[in-house]
Amino acid sequence: MANAIEVENLVLEYGKNTALNGISFSVPEGTVLGVLGPNGAGKTTAVRILATLLKATSGSARVHGIDVGDNPNEVRNTIGLTGQFAAVDEYLTGYENLEMVGRLFGLKKAEAKTRADQLLARFDLEYARDRTAKQYSGGMRRRLDIAASLIGRPKVVFLDEPTTGLDPRSRMAMWDFISDLVKDGTTILLTTQYLEEADRLADRIIVLDKGSIIAEGTADQLKAQVGGERLEFVLTDASQKDRALEILTPIGLDAPSYDAQTRRLGMPVSGGADDLTTALVALKEADIHVVDVGLRRPNLDDVFLTLTGRAAEDEQAVEEEK
Ligand SMILES: Nc1ncnc2c1ncn2[C@@H]1O[C@H](COP(=O)(O)OP(=O)(O)O)[C@@H](O)[C@H]1O
Ligand SMILES: [Mg+2]
Numbered sequence: 001m002a003n004a005i006e007v008e009n010l011v012l013e014y015g016k017n018t019a020l021n022g023i024s025f026s027v028p029e030g031t032v033l034g035v036l037g038p039n040g041a042g043k044t045t046a047v048r049i050l051a052t053l054l055k056a057t058s059g060s061a062r063v064h065g066i067d068v069g070d071n072p073n074e075v076r077n078t079i080g081l082t083g084q085f086a087a088v089d090e091y092l093t094g095y096e097n098l099e100m101v102g103r104l105f106g107l108k109k110a111e112a113k114t115r116a117d118q119l120l121a122r123f124d125l126e127y128a129r130d131r132t133a134k135q136y137s138g139g140m141r142r143r144l145d146i147a148a149s150l151i152g153r154p155k156v157v158f159l160d161e162p163t164t165g166l167d168p169r170s171r172m173a174m175w176d177f178i179s180d181l182v183k184d185g186t187t188i189l190l191t192t193q194y195l196e197e198a199d200r201l202a203d204r205i206i207v208l209d210k211g212s213i214i215a216e217g218t219a220d221q222l223k224a225q226v227g228g229e230r231l232e233f234v235l236t237d238a239s240q241k242d243r244a245l246e247i248l249t250p251i252g253l254d255a256p257s258y259d260a261q262t263r264r265l266g267m268p269v270s271g272g273a274d275d276l277t278t279a280l281v282a283l284k285e286a287d288i289h290v291v292d293v294g295l296r297r298p299n300l301d302d303v304f305l306t307l308t309g310r311a312a313e314d315e316q317a318v319e320e321e322k
Pocket of ligand 1: 014017018019037038039040041042043044045046
C-alpha cells in the first residue's frame with residue numbers, strides 16, 4: 001500500500017523552543033493515524049507543517065509524494081484541513097459558508113450550491129441550513145468546519161482535535177461522521193488528547209510528548225501496555241469472596257484478583273458498561289453486597305504514566321502555575 005503521508009526527521013524550532021524534535025512517521029493510503037498527546041506536545045505544529053501553513057526548520061514531509069515545502073500549492077489541492085484555524089464566517093448561514101468555500105475552491109455556482117446541500121445533509125445540518133453559524137452549537141460548528149474542508153473532495157484530511165470541548169453526545173456523533181469519511185477511503189490524520197478517541201478511530205497511533213514520538217502502535221498494543229479496561233468491586237463482607245470470584249470469573253478476560261486488606265476485587269474486561277451491568281446483576285442475584293463499584297478505562301494519563309513514569313503534562317496548566 002502506498003503512503004499518503006510521509007514525514008522524515010521533522011524539526012520545528014520557535015526561536016529556542018523546539019516544538020518538534022525530529023519526528024518520522026508514515027500513513028498508508030486509506031488509513032487513519034491518531035496523533036495522541038497532551039497540550040503542547042507538538043500536534044498542531046505537525047499538522048500545520050503538513051498543511052503547508054508552516055515551514056519546517058529541517059526534515060521533510062510529503063503528501064501523496066509531493067513535498068510540502070517545495071510544492072505547497074499542489075499539496076493544498078489534495079488536502080482538507082480543519083481545526084484551530086478553520087475559517088467559518090459567523091455571519092453567514094451554514095449553507096452560505098459551504099457555498100462560499102465551494103466558490104473559493106473554484107466550483108461553478110450551480111455545483112457549489114449542490115455540493116453545499118449534499119454536505120449539509122451528510123453532516124445532519126439540513127435543519128440549520130439557513131441559520132447563521134453564530135447560532136450554531138459547538139458540535140454543529142465543528143461539523144460545518146469539517147464539511148467545509150471536504151468541499152474539494154480531498155484524499156487526505158487533517159482533523160486537529162475534532163472533539164476537544166464537545167459534550168459526550170456531540171463527540172459520539174462526530175465519531176460517526178469521521179467513521180463515514182474513513183469508509184469513503186479518505187486518509188486521515190487525527191490529533192487528539194483522548195486515548196478512547198484514538199482507539200475508536202485510528203488504525204495506528206503515535207504518542208507525542210514534547211515534540212518527540214515516545215510510542216507507536218495499534219490501540220490494542222498501547223492499551224495492552226497500560227492494562228486495558230478494569231472492573232473493580234469492594235465487597236461488604238469478606239466471607240463472600242470465594243462465591244464472588246466464582247461469579248465474576250466468566251465475565252472477565254482474566255481471573256479476578258483479590259486484595260484481602262481492602263476487600264477489593266479487580267479484573268480486566270472488554271465490554272465496558274455492559275460487563276459492569278452483567279457483573280452487578282449476577283452479584284445481586286447471589287446476594288453478594290458491594291460497597292463500591294468502578295469501571296476504569298485507561299486514558300492519556302495512564303499511557304503517559306506507563307511510558308514516561310510521569311503524568312501527561314498540560315503545558316497550559318504548567319504555565320498557569322508559574
Ligand atoms: N507561534 C508559536 N510561537 C512560539 N512557540 C509556539 C508557537 N506555537 C506553538 N508553540 C510551542 O510549540 C510547542 C508545541 O505546540 P503545539 O504544536 O501547539 O502543541 P499541541 O497542538 O500538541 O498542543 C509548545 O511548546 C508551544 O508552546
Ligand atoms: Mg493543538
